[in-house]
Amino acid sequence: MYANMYKGAMLLFTTLCLVACHSFDEYTDSPVANFEALWKIMDENYCFFDYKDVDWNEVGTRYRLTIREDMDEFALFSHLSAMLTELRDGHVNLISPFHISRYTEWFETYPPNFSTVLQERYLGTTSDYYLAGSAKYRRLTNDVGYLYYGSFSGSLSEANLSYIFHHFRDCRGLILDVRNNGGGSLAQAELFASCFASERTLTGYIIHKSAPPHDVFSEPFPLYLEPSVYARWLRPVILLTNRQCYSAANNFVQRMSCLPQVTILGDKTGGGSGLPFYSELPNGWSVRFSASPLLDVQREHTENGIDPDIFVSQAPEDELQGRDSLIEAALRLLSSP
Numbered sequence: 001m002y003a004n005m006y007k008g009a010m011l012l013f014t015t016l017c018l019v020a021c022h023s024f025d026e027y028t029d030s031p032v033a034n035f036e037a038l039w040k041i042m043d044e045n046y047c048f049f050d051y052k053d054v055d056w057n058e059v060g061t062r063y064r065l066t067i068r069e070d071m072d073e074f075a076l077f078s079h080l081s082a083m084l085t086e087l088r089d090g091h092v093n094l095i096s097p098f099h100i101s102r103y104t105e106w107f108e109t110y111p112p113n114f115s116t117v118l119q120e121r122y123l124g125t126t127s128d129y130y131l132a133g134s135a136k137y138r139r140l141t142n143d144v145g146y147l148y149y150g151s152f153s154g155s156l157s158e159a160n161l162s163y164i165f166h167h168f169r170d171c172r173g174l175i176l177d178v179r180n181n182g183g184g185s186l187a188q189a190e191l192f193a194s195c196f197a198s199e200r201t202l203t204g205y206i207i208h209k210s211a212p213p214h215d216v217f218s219e220p221f222p223l224y225l226e227p228s229v230y231a232r233w234l235r236p237v238i239l240l241t242n243r244q245c246y247s248a249a250n251n252f253v254q255r256m257s258c259l260p261q262v263t264i265l266g267d268k269t270g271g272g273s274g275l276p277f278y279s280e281l282p283n284g285w286s287v288r289f290s291a292s293p294l295l296d297v298q299r300e301h302t303e304n305g306i307d308p309d310i311f312v313s314q315a316p317e318d319e320l321q322g323r324d325s326l327i328e329a330a331l332r333l334l335s336s337p
Contacts, residue, residue, distance in 0.1 A: 026282075027282060027283065027284065028282045028283065029073070029282075029283045030069065030282075031067055031068065031069055031071045031076045031079075032067055032069055033282055034076065034080070034281050034282055034283050034285070035063070035064070035067045035076075035079070035080065035083075037281050037282050038080055038083070038084075038094075038281055038287060039056075039060045039063075039083070041279045041281075041287060041289075042056065042084075042087075042287070042289060043056055043060075043212070043214075044212040045209055045277070045279070045289065045291055046087065046092075046209075046289050046290060046291070047209050047217075047274050047290050047291055047292060047293050048087070048089065048274060048290055048293070048301075048303060049214040050214050050215050051293075051301055051303060052087065052088060052089075052303075054086060054087060054088075056214070059083060059086050060083075063079065063082070063083045066079065067079060073096070073098075073283075074098070077094065077096055077098075077099055077101070077285075080094055080101075081094050081101035084101060084103075084287075085101075085103055087103070087289075088103060088105065088106070089103060089272075089274070089289070089290055089303075090102070090103050090104065090106050090246060090247070090270070090271075090272050091247065091272055091274055091276045091288065091289065091290045092287075092288065092289050092290065093287070093288040094285060094286075094287055095285060095286040095287070095288065096285045106243070106246070106270050106271060106272075107243040107244050107246070107270050110242075110243035110267065110268075111243075111267070111313055111314065112242065112243075112244070112314070113179065113242040113243070113266055113267045113312075113313055113314045113326060114179040114180050114242050114244070114314075114326075115314070115319070115324070118314075118319065118322065118323070118324040118327075119148065119177075119324060119327075121322050121323075121324070122140060122146060122324065122327055123136055123138060123146075123148070124138065130164075130167065132156070132160040132161075132163055132164055133154065133155040133156040133157060133160040134149065134150065134151060134154025134155055134156055135147055135148065135149045135156050135160065135164065136148045137164050137167065137168075139167075139168065139171065140175070140327075140331065141331070141335070142170070142171075143170075143171055143172045143173070143334070143335065144171055144172070144173055144174070144175060144330075144331055144334045144335065145167070145168035145171040145173075145174045145175065146174075146175045146177065146327070147164060147174060147175070147176050147177065148177040148178075149176075149177070149178055149181065149192065150178075150180060150181050151181055151182065151183075151184050152181065152183055152184030152185050152186075152188045152189045152192075152248040152249060152252065153183075153184030153185060153188075154184070155188075156188065156191075156192060157191075158191065158195070158228060158230040158231045159230075159231075161192075161195050161228075161230075161231035161233075162230060162231040164231075165195075165231055165232070165233050168233075171235070172235060172236070172334060173235055173236040173237065173238065173333075173334035174233060174235065174236070174237050174238070174334075175237075175238050175240065175327060175330045175331070175334070176237050176238065176239045176240065177240040177327075178239065178240065178241060178245055178249050178252065178253070179240055179241060179242040179244065179245065179266065179326075180242065180244045180245075181244070181245050181246075181249035181252075182244060182245075182246050182247065182249065183246050183247025183248040183249050183250070183272065184247070184248050184249075185248060186248050186251060186275075188248070189248040189249065189251055189252040189255070190225065190252075190255070191228075192252060193225055193252055193255040193256055193259075194225055194226055194227055194228040195228045195231045195232055195233055196232075196233055196234070196237060196256060196259050196261070196262065197225050197226070197227040197228070197259060198227055198232075198234050198259075199227060200224050200225070200226055200227065201224060201225045201258050201259065202222055202223070202224055202225075202258070202297055203223055203224065203225045203254065203255040203258045203297065204222075204223045204251075204254055204255070204258075204294055204295050204296050204297055204302075205220035205221060205222055205223060205294070205295040205296075205297075205299055206220070206221050206223060206275070206292055206293070206294050206295070207219070207220050207221070207292065207293055207295065208291070208292045209291060209292065217293075220295060220299055223294075225255055225258070234261060235261065236261050236263070236334060237256070237259075237261055237262045237263070238263050238265050238330035238333055238334060239253065239256055239262055239263065239264045239265065240265055240266045240326050240327070240330060241253055241264055241265070241266040241267060241268075241269050241306075241308055242266050242267045242269075243267055243268060243269065243270050243305070244270055245269040245270055246269070246270035246271065246272040247272040249269070249270075250269045250270060250271055250272050250273060250302060250305065250306060251273065251294055251302075253269050253306050254273075254294070254296055254302050254306055257296075257306065257309075258297060263309050263310065263333065264306070264308040264309045264310070265308055265309065265310045265312055265326060265329060265330055265333070266308050266310075266311075266312055266326050267308065267311065267312075267313065268305040268306065268307050268308065269302075269305045269306045270305055271302060271303045271304045271305040271306075272303070273290075273293055273294040273295075273301060273302040273303045274289075274290025274291060274292065274293050274294070274303060275290070275291055275292040275293075275294065276288050276289065276290060276291065277289060277290075277291035277292075290303075310329070310333075312325055312326050312329045313325065314326065
């Protein structure tokens with residue numbers, strides 16, 4: 001079920017792939033030819049030019065002024081990477097045998113609001129908490145459970161979740177911590193979210209680039225969350241987020257925000273709502289870019305992140321005393337009558 005999350009939508013995405021997949025008749029290491037190939041790939045297929053107010057023609061003109069045929073491959077990589085940085089997108093990477101470009105400013109200017117040292121004070125030692133798949137969990141009080149899931153690239157099955165929820169069977173609420181979860185599998189994120197749904201729920205839409213002009217997209221395709229038939233938690237949930245919740249984690253938070261028993265607490269997520277796609281340059285390097293935006297239920301972009309219901313930052317005075325301000329705020333909410 002989860003592997004087919006976008007079954008209908010991916011029929012449209014197949015069309016995108018056919019358009020975006022570039023092939024070149026012959027290999028060339030010409031800096032100018034590779035520059036033009038990269039600019040064209042992005043011009044025809046990247047999905048956030050208008051949303052981010054990026055004038056790609058102006059960017060291309062500016063970077064053409066300094067491209068030279070006598071550049072070595074390292075200088076060319078730096079030049080192309082700098083051009084891609086103009087998109088301000090963590091899903092955009094240039095990939096060569098010697099380096100991978102990346103954009104990280106989407107979280108670097110934000111407070112971390114997460115510390116593994118502080119978290120360990122709540123989890124305890126390895127003999128104090130349980131480990132199921134990639135999830136760490138334990139009871140923080142008799143009434144409140146705590147579950148940390150740090151990556152949707154890690155395994156967490158419905159069988160794992162059934163045991164976790166059974167362990168918390170007497171708890172009135174659950175603190176679900178996905179801070180510093182940089183993403184991974186959308187199918188895994190959907191499987192996890194399905195365990196908190198009581199009924200089929202509209203959680204957003206997907207659109208696809210359908211023609212080269214920057215503003216031409218398909219009609220929005222609705223995305224529904226189907227409740228799990230194996231593991232279910234319908235009691236209150238406080239979902240802890242920070243700026244380093246990105247990509248599939250951003251989508252997970254978006255889905256969870258549609259469920260009535262879920263309160264999002266912490267900082268704005270990092271965003272990253274464009275489904276990534278790959279293409280190849282004439283010299284064999286690859287480029288990864290956002291191709292299909294995921295929208296919320298109001299059909300608004302979540303590329304720049306999702307605001308929490310309750311903003312909470314890590315307080316320096318709490319940190320000095322070994323307290324995680326977000327966990328403490330969640331404990332107070334779940335412990336109040």
